[in-house]
Amino acid sequence: MTCVYDFILPSLEGGTIDLSVYRDRPVLLANTASLCGFTPQYQGLQALWTQYHKAGLVIVGIPSNDFGHQEPGTSEEIASFCQRNYGVSFPMAARSSVRGADAIPLFRWLDNELGFFARPRWNFYKYLTDRHGLPTAWFSSLTPPTAWRVRKAVERALQSA
Secondary structure, three states: OOHHHHHHHEEEOOOEEEHHHHHHOOOOEEOOOOOOOOOOOOHHHHHHHHHHHHHEEEEEEEOOOOOOOOOOOHHHHHOOOOOOOOHHOOEEEEEOOOOHHHOOOOHHHHHHHOHHHHHOOOOEEEEEEEOOOEEEEEEOOOOOOHHHHHHHHHHHHOOOO
């Protein structure tokens, strides 16, 4: 059985993000972009990270240029933008495709697990997995990371055995 911990992502700062190191921890994945109307959601993602990281939540940002070419920068430019403007300190993957035939294996798996309606249709879709690495919830771009629905889902995932 496949779970989120089976995937390795290229890291924004070089190297890799091996999701297996987060085993037994809930993971919130977000496809991100620097030039999007939803880009201020980085602030909400960072707030969630700050609030719930010590309790076990992992957040991984996955920049994508798939929607409106709103992530055209290099890894260095993306990292600098995220740090300078939003103080992002959670792990960030390298820019990756999250939809269609070119989607990275992680997003193909999410698509298979969650189905058509959960496919990212724009930047800042968010996917939450439980402590077993299985998807439990997804949120569209319209749902900010600090929304009550997201916080409640995170708290449930953190309390699950």
